[in-house]
Amino acid sequence: MKLATLKDSTRDGRLVVVSRDLTRCSEVGHIARTLQAALDDWAHAGPRLARVAEGLETGSQPAIRFHEHDAASPLPRAYQWADGSAYINHVELVRRARGAEVPESFYTDPLMYQGGSDGFLGPRDPIIAADEAWGIDMEGEVAVIVDDVPMGASEEEARSAIRLVLLVNDVSLRNLVPAELAKGFGFFQSKPASAFSPVAVTPDELGEAWDGGRLHLPLLVSLNGKTFGRADAGTDMTFDFGRLVAHAAKTRPLAAGSIVGSGTVSNRENGGPGRPAAAGGIGYSCIAEQRMVETIEMGAPNTPFLAFGDTVRIEMKDKTGHSIFGAIEQTVKPLGTA
Amino acid sequence: MKLATLKDSTRDGRLVVVSRDLTRCSEVGHIARTLQAALDDWAHAGPRLARVAEGLETGSQPAIRFHEHDAASPLPRAYQWADGSAYINHVELVRRARGAEVPESFYTDPLMYQGGSDGFLGPRDPIIAADEAWGIDMEGEVAVIVDDVPMGASEEEARSAIRLVLLVNDVSLRNLVPAELAKGFGFFQSKPASAFSPVAVTPDELGEAWDGGRLHLPLLVSLNGKTFGRADAGTDMTFDFGRLVAHAAKTRPLAAGSIVGSGTVSNRENGGPGRPAAAGGIGYSCIAEQRMVETIEMGAPNTPFLAFGDTVRIEMKDKTGHSIFGAIEQTVKPLGTA
Numbered sequence: 185m186k187l188a189t190l191k192d193s194t195r196d197g198r199l200v201v202v203s204r205d206l207t208r209c210s211e212v213g214h215i216a217r218t219l220q221a222a223l224d225d226w227a228h229a230g231p232r233l234a235r236v237a238e239g240l241e242t243g244s245q246p247a248i249r250f251h252e253h254d255a256a257s258p259l260p261r262a263y264q265w266a267d268g269s270a271y272i273n274h275v276e277l278v279r280r281a282r283g284a285e286v287p288e289s290f291y292t293d294p295l296m297y298q299g300g301s302d303g304f305l306g307p308r309d310p311i312i313a314a315d316e317a318w319g320i321d322m323e324g325e326v327a328v329i330v331d332d333v334p335m336g337a338s339e340e341e342a343r344s345a346i347r348l349v350l351l352v353n354d355v356s357l358r359n360l361v362p363a364e365l366a367k368g369f370g371f372f373q374s375k376p377a378s379a380f381s382p383v384a385v386t387p388d389e390l391g392e393a394w395d396g397g398r399l400h401l402p403l404l405v406s407l408n409g410k411t412f413g414r415a416d417a418g419t420d421m422t423f424d425f426g427r428l429v430a431h432a433a434k435t436r437p438l439a440a441g442s443i444v445g446s447g448t449v450s451n452r453e454n455g456g457p458g459r460p461a462a463a464g465g466i467g468y469s470c471i472a473e474q475r476m477v478e479t480i481e482m483g484a485p486n487t488p489f490l491a492f493g494d495t496v497r498i499e500m501k502d503k504t505g506h507s508i509f510g511a512i513e514q515t516v517k518p519l520g521t522a
Numbered sequence: 523m524k525l526a527t528l529k530d531s532t533r534d535g536r537l538v539v540v541s542r543d544l545t546r547c548s549e550v551g552h553i554a555r556t557l558q559a560a561l562d563d564w565a566h567a568g569p570r571l572a573r574v575a576e577g578l579e580t581g582s583q584p585a586i587r588f589h590e591h592d593a594a595s596p597l598p599r600a601y602q603w604a605d606g607s608a609y610i611n612h613v614e615l616v617r618r619a620r621g622a623e624v625p626e627s628f629y630t631d632p633l634m635y636q637g638g639s640d641g642f643l644g645p646r647d648p649i650i651a652a653d654e655a656w657g658i659d660m661e662g663e664v665a666v667i668v669d670d671v672p673m674g675a676s677e678e679e680a681r682s683a684i685r686l687v688l689l690v691n692d693v694s695l696r697n698l699v700p701a702e703l704a705k706g707f708g709f710f711q712s713k714p715a716s717a718f719s720p721v722a723v724t725p726d727e728l729g730e731a732w733d734g735g736r737l738h739l740p741l742l743v744s745l746n747g748k749t750f751g752r753a754d755a756g757t758d759m760t761f762d763f764g765r766l767v768a769h770a771a772k773t774r775p776l777a778a779g780s781i782v783g784s785g786t787v788s789n790r791e792n793g794g795p796g797r798p799a800a801a802g803g804i805g806y807s808c809i810a811e812q813r814m815v816e817t818i819e820m821g822a823p824n825t826p827f828l829a830f831g832d833t834v835r836i837e838m839k840d841k842t843g844h845s846i847f848g849a850i851e852q853t854v855k856p857l858g859t860a
Contacts, residue, residue: 263600263640287705297707299636301601312673318773335650336652368633370709376773434711435656435711438641
């Protein structure tokens with residue numbers, strides 16, 4: 185089943201079930217007006233929504249055209265956005281670029297930060313920033329939306345609580361990061377609103393690409409129409425989503441509708457840090473990573489962060505080349521021009 | 523106007539307007555079923571709720587008994603909980619206890635962390651922890667709930683967006699903090715669910731004690747029935763709420779219903795770190811601070827963190843001795859016994 189939220193005059197938009205090919209959708213206000221409402225009562229709403237999805241495929245369900253640009257993030261606002269950093273290759277590059285070691289514990293204890301969730305950008309909304317000098321960057325990631333997870337849940341319990349899978353652009357302001365992390369309390373101003381893919385899908389929709397905790401398909405990240413990265417989200421993911429969700433639930437329960445992210449998708453290439461897509465490599469899911477590789481190899485970064493007018497696109501396709509989640513496609517714009 | 527949320531079978535409870543003396547309340551489902559719904563449309567809902575509050579005081583409004591123990595946190599779940607650390611005395615003690623300097627920037631740039639907001643404890647709910655060895659501690663704080671705040675808002679704009687004031691117990695797991703902060707991404711497991719006071723009040727309700735950005739009254743914190751701290755929340759607050767909210771909104775808008783906290787209320791005493799309440803001093807709003815003073819003065823901490831069975835109470839009284847927000851009163855219990 186594929187779900188989306190259409191923008192309307194309300195803060196939470198309205199839930200629709202979307203056809204597998206992303207061309208049609210059905211309103212489901214009689215089941216749940218919003219995605220959060222469906223997640224709040226998934227045991228009842230989930231099966232009813234699934235029947236609508238079946239009807240959409242067989243043609244028995246009345247439908248309207250679905251346009252990705254009408255979609256808000258599936259949860260336009262959420263009660264929790266907890267973002268992991270599960271691809272240790274990314275962490276290793278961050279550290280190597282500044283000449284530091286990766287602590288041994290990083291291979292057994294997931295990194296995770298609490299993100300802001302009071303308002304997400306729509307998948308086609310601009311990325312608004314007051315200043316290019318903030319070092320605007322995308323981070324292409326996979327995320328899951330969970331049902332209620334009890335405090336102290338096992339990885340197995342955590343995996344079984346995963347209801348939906350989607351993509352994220354975890355927008356980051358790189359030049360604000362060092363000073364902010366030096367203060368010791370983690371990210372705040374350096375992580376403005378994230379954007380999510382137009383469509384969130386149930387794990388069964390992913391077939392063999394979903395192994396219960398990892399999504400084994402390339403994440404396609406492009407910048408101004410050119411491929412920037414195509415790292416496989418199932419490769420080099422040190423901690424799977426079961427582990428990440430269990431980490432988040434160690435000392436407190438997670439409420440239904442909590443979103444847990446993978447961190448920037450990042451692959452090694454031939455055991456090394458990889459090569460830019462422009463040089464025939466797998467590339468990267470964020471500019472910072474390409475800059476770190478440049479720093480390691482050439483002593484200084486070369487690729488600039490995003491400028492006003494730049495457009496980022498993040499998408500994932502199934503084995504037959506069809507878009508699974510629709511595309512995140514965002515242009516960077518200065519504050520006051522939206 | 524005073525607002526509370528009564529627990530019911532739903533995740534968000536139901537909004538009531540509470541009489542100034544906290545003895546009676548009126549259901550206001552015809553205006554807004556939940557506090558978040560009221561905040562989503564405050565321009566319309568706020569004045570209508572205020573008329574109910576007037577009717578409660580004059581006796582023209584039908585009312586039922588209000589019992590603090592029936593209340594959930596005013597927002598049982600929220601889209602944002604951003605907690606500052608505005609009392610630099612607290613930060614100075616943290617640093618001094620470990621022999622470190624306070625960076626100069628800390629006096630001009632607020633510390634703030636993104637907290638989890640998917641589920642708050644009710645004001646009389648137990649604090650559940652799997653292990654006493656986590657170093658369970660309370661943090662008595664003041665917080666505000668804001669309306670929509672645009673990205674880049676000035677301190678003045680931020681101040682004018684404050685809709686409600688309330689108290690917090692920002693439960694902290696002290697022994698999980700060092701390893702977590704060393705990872706660089708801030709708090710996560712070390713900050714489980716917080717609890718808020720039974721009642722949230724509009725700033726006008728606070729009279730002269732509210733100066734637009736600070737609440738000038740002692741925060742009464744007790745442990746197992748004995749006074750632990752009575753630090754004045756208006757004293758030594760380096761950054762007022764306008765500054766904290768503007769800091770949070772620097773790179774992104776804040777959505778209505780976002781909660782911004784002050785950090786542990788902490789006063790100097792005669793220019794120094796103060797004395798325990800048991801020794802006749804102003805005392806502290808968290809155990810960690812008393813332990814830091816013990817470490818500075820005696821080389822090692824003496825006061826233990828919370829044990830199962832311990833009860834914490836956090837309250838604030840007006841000049842005539844009446845409770846303003848009702849009391850947070852929580853007993854620590856092991857996982858599985860709730």
